[in-house]
Amino acid sequence: MYQPLADRLRPKSLDDVAGQQHILGEKGVLRRIIQGGSIPNLIFYGPSGTGKTTVAEIAAARIHRPFYRLNATTASLSDIKAITADVGTLLAPDGVVLYLDEIQYFNKKQQQSLLEFMENGKLTLIASTTENPYFYVYNAVLSRSTVFEFKPLEPEDVRPVIQRGIRRMGEDLQRLVHWEDGVDEYIARSCGGDVRKSLNAVEALFAAHAQDRGEIELTLEETKEVAQRSANRYDRDGDVHYDILSAFQKSIRGSDPDAAIHYLARLLESGDLISPCRRLMVIASEDVGLAYPQAVPIVKACVDSANMLGLPEARIPLAEAVIFLATAPKSNSAIMAIDQAMADVRKGKGGQVPVILRDCHYGGAEKLGHGQGYHYAHNYPHHYVKQQYIPDDLVGKKYYEYGENKTEQAAKRYWDLIKGEV
Template sequence: MINNGHVPSMLLYGEPGIGKTSIAYAIAGSSKLPFFSLNATHAGKKDVEQIVSEARLSGKVILFLDEIHRFNKLQQDTLLPHVENGSIVLIGATTENPFHDVNPAIRSRCGEILQLKRHSQEDIAQLITNALKDEERGLGKFDIAITKEQIEKIALAANGDARKALTLLESVYFASDEKEGQSIVEDHVIEHLSKRIGVYGDKGGSHFYNLLSALQKSVRGSDPNAALYYLAHLLENGDLIAVCRRLLVMAYEDIGLANSAVGAHVYAATEAAKTLGLPEARIPLANAVVEMCLSPKSNSAYSALDAAIAAIHEGKTGDIPLHLRDGHYAGSIALGHVGYQYPHDHPIGTFGGWVNQQYLPDNIADAEFYKPVIAGEEKRMAAIYEKLKSFKNNQ
């Protein structure tokens, strides 16, 4: 499209340091249109009005708006008509999911939403190698003793972020000792400077919720290595309460009746974590995550409840049977609230008490919401459930 002279408005979505700004500048250089750049975190209405005025004079301009998810309504109202009529080509960049964090009015006017992927370790290593050779924009004019393995360590630490890779490379150079005019890079310098470089994601941001989702899906998939990896990322971001809440939900949503003790175990672990605080909180949480990963799993109980809720919303309701209604007042007999049989008065083997009577309304008396999963402890419960059903059908 750009080669054919058409530059569409677009959103560039991806993690920091993967080239959103570089792509915008490359498009501007290829299109030859007047180019303006703003950051939504500190741009004001006047900044937008100046670009609108320039668009009226030039006929068409490109506006690169970084952190577009922070664009306020007043700025949007000023800009939107001009994006719509094509006098302003908007290239927005965001680290947050545009379907969650970009105003729908802006999103609908951007024909392209491009999700960029982080760079591979090989790409970052090539970038570092280029920077070491480039005398004009890099470190090529300096004599630096650095091995291929050390370049790969820096590339790994950058975690797909080109900007972090170049920043780390520069920091390593300035932190290295010089001998006879040559800077000698040491492994321990790279390791020290790399400690937190892979940590990314604001609390409450899209990436944070992606990490929570990945943690839960890894536990559900019984992969302790992946689950611990995502737990580590989440704890490095520091939102302990959100992590504890998600783990507690997982204990009942994904482990459920297959191992009913897990709920109590995870609750104890999360309470201990909140009492201890970070970094010690990681210890009980690690135990909880590994236990959930390797536990039998069942979602039958909450799936059954969801099925019952769906039935109610579909209108599958009816009157509560008279014998189940409240009979603890004098007039209840006159209203027909009689006939209830007390199960404890009818012992059945070692189960306790059971009596065959109807509990659901007449029009859905045969509805079955609960479908047991034959796993872990629920296998025993499922057998009881099926046995009671057979008693009911035979009486």
């Protein structure tokens, strides 16, 4: 029966697990918990191929209880009931250990069905998820569990696993294997910190030599074909998507064009054209704003051009927009003003519109006094006349503060002069 190379090489001890030194190192908390043998409910969170299942199995082996494994993508409520039915019987007098993979796919009712047994200690839950558990795991389960984050592995952590995989494949096939310099390093750097993906690439390399006779020679050229485009982790609905978009905007806000271009490349390499286009339009107003008001039409033109061209050519106008925004002066005065104003509105501040400003273009408005006493600004020098525009309960309130950039300071000097404040 076929068994994937990743399963054949699955570590049996924590010392053999690649990476994750922040939790599995000599003083790592998770290592000490597992070695202690008294294991609480655990949730492992992180990308695929980073050792979550492996560590869960090692942890489960430390508890002398029946071990069950479910995948939430296919399991049902009846599967949970079948497992919990054994609790307290001769089959599981001291309880059970349940490893639940991809727990984010369980709905609220399914997750809640575990609570009673988690509460009395008859069920030890070890769950894994590739999504942020604070978004996808219900609070009642989360509050009874300890969360550990598994991080993508560095190439130097993956490389020894790849070398071991190549040797194992050679042993299984009873063939001598040679590989060019750089083969293992290229796979390690291309797998995006995913051990399973790297070992799948090794298997694919050997599959390409299935018809060969004699020794097997793995070349760097064929390795590049097998491992291409695998390093870029991306999920349009997951954490990585939002993390990259967040880094993208913050890099532009921080005026770092190199970092911003890097994150644009990651978005585009994943085939995502919509997200960077939308985010660039937001940045033009939110982060550049009134420091360079022309940023909005300029970026709009680049975005329109990108959508008209499509990928791969769309990368050119989008790169122009990114570099333009990253190197433009910055101001958040507009968003600060509107956010403060909206906060006051939500608090119920802002009474009736002043009488002089009310609509007077209908019969009977004059009898109500609407619009009476209003001064038409264009009839006065510099098109300005002082009068109250804001509701009575907000008189004196300032939402907009001029930014320190050249454009807004020029406007400030102008209005200070017109309003007689200099």
